[in-house]
Amino acid sequence: MAGESSKAASPPLLDKPWREINWRQTALQDVNNYRPFVEGQQIRILLYGPLGGGRTSFIYSVQSTLRGRMCVSSLDDDIFGGCFIKGYTTYKVIKRSPETFHPFVLNDISQDRGVLMDDIKLVFKGHVKDGYKFNPESKLSAGDPFYNEAPTANDRVHVLVCVVPADKLPCMKAEVKKKIRDVRVEASRLGIPQVAVLTKVDMACPEVKKDLKNVYRSKYLKEKMEQFSADVGIPMNCIFPVKNYNEEINLNEDVDSLILSALKHIIDFGDNCINRRIHNV
Template sequence: MDGLLRCTDQKQLSEWIGRECHFRLLYKITRDGGSSEKFHELCDNKGPTVTIFYNTGSNVYGGYLSERWSCSGVWATDQNAFLFKLYTAANWMPKIFHYIKGKGNNYYKDLKCGPCFQNLLSFENSVVFNKTRSCFPLKTSNLLNGSHFDMGEETGFSVANGHNNVTDLEVYLVKDGPFVEEAWRESPEWNLQACQELKENIIRHEPFEEANVPESNILLVGQVDAGKSSFLNTINSIFKGKISSRSCSGSTENSLTKSFGKFHIRDPTSKKRLKFSICDTRGIEVELSIKDEDIGFTLDGNLPNHYTFNPFEKASTKVPGFVKDPTLKDRMHVVVFVIDGSTLDVLPEIIIKKLKYIKALAEDRGIPQLVFLTKMDKICEHVKKDISNMFTSEIVEGAVNKAANIIAIPRSHVFPVKNYEKKTKLHTNLDIVALGALYQALVFADDFLENQCDVKQGGTGELNTKD
């Protein structure tokens, strides 16, 4: 969806509209520009819409129109239209402002105007971003003055701080039902057979043969409380057949994972280790975070298993067990960024910078990267009810697109997942999503190993694969 509208916002708007709805982003001023012609090109004759204003005071407000926008050049009346607020100074304070019956025309449809309600105008012809004020300065005439919509005790000052300077403006198409007509990504078969096939494919996995390595190394990195350890526990639980907790996990201000750990999963039948390791790392924090040098050592395979990351001091070659001459089997073969999908809008810049730094280090080494986007049930009520809705949810699609933009990675490399955190029994659909993400990581690891072998055979570089 790529918009700023959250699941909670959509649920509230659906309640006010009076039916379950989903919202498809049509127009976004920061993406499409502040042109009234562009607004009408994207929004006219589509159906009911919701217009959202995000102003510089962290206030979120807007208007609902049950009629269609057009360029007819007249004021008109929509008996079902209403104005509303969702947030005041970033605090959730939803309130609806109903149209006052008999007050006449309450919205304007004209080519020269953007979305325009009585008491809530936007812009005429065009508006440009004011770099000095960091906003789009929209019209304030009769701003939320209650002449056509019942504001109760609210005013333009209480709702919008008396101004209409916005960081963004969005228009959404309102459609009945929770989902898009077609899946935004190929959806797996949601049954026990599909789950078993995925498990068997992973059990049969062998690292690229010519690489001569015993296992594929998957490195998990991400912010504190994103779900790295929970993903590891989820995979272990799936193969163990019951909820397990191999790695410490939970919600905490600082990282629960303090050391570098290589975890192995066992075949439930043979009890033998599967031929991959999932490597957990200290969570990335705003203040106490893994050192840049430690990241490089981790990618290159220098750090021994159980090495404790020190947020105040970087690792050195004097670390006990330090691998001075790592071979291909010691190195990381794929990097997985584990990101909390419910925090994408508030992800600190310092965290984003660290993630991008890790990505750059991986790219320098030719290591492929994926993103596992966790906690999808927190941002989408429909996924919370049934995880098989994952690939038809517009909210999840929007989160995937946003994560891809943040990390600068193809959208096809971002996998929404849900971990076992609250559940006490295994669920087939959750298993399918997690196993599908893991399997793709193994495919990417094989790509890396094959590339390394090609480099060696082509004589353009050296590979040390001796064990």
């Protein structure tokens, strides 16, 4: 009979998580305790990726998690079809004590706004000043008020983070993947490590929506991460699934844990980049 020959559907979750992480407190302590090798040095983290990927929400979520309270975001958002023009901006992350900041900053660059590869290279090297609005028709040139003639070590990018929505991975266009690869290759040439953050994991998998702790037990998410890794060349151990804060009004330990796990590794990669440059290795 047909019923006898049919197989039971494979369970959506693995028996055990395929990756172990520190759930919140340990990772929070690691991030709070980070100090650069050189006094005054800061890690510059550059975010890029497709429109609607969650870069703005990721910055907002990092700020909220590290401050221990929901932060009201004044960041320009990916809304109205991308018609809100945003300049190149550095976002500092304040500590819980007033007037003190973590020794890392985040910058945002959107590949959907027609940013030229020549301008991305300038960003990597620290030649682009805050407030510059990228022109898809012409690159930033020396002599422009927004061109930084003499970038310092802090102006240069130390880690590149590709932010993409996990729920859109199955329908991601080939040209988007190619742009991600192209940007990654340019970063590699300059010795800049690359990381991917997959947002909206709760929207991608029902089991994760039920319980965020299932994120590393979901067979579906693991398969999509493996395919994305193969498509763009970012290794699996450099890809981190997260859920950004969006409609929540209170912090959630599981959300914090994934944000902190990703952030800790981003900081580690950036710190390694700084140390290599200092010691020329």
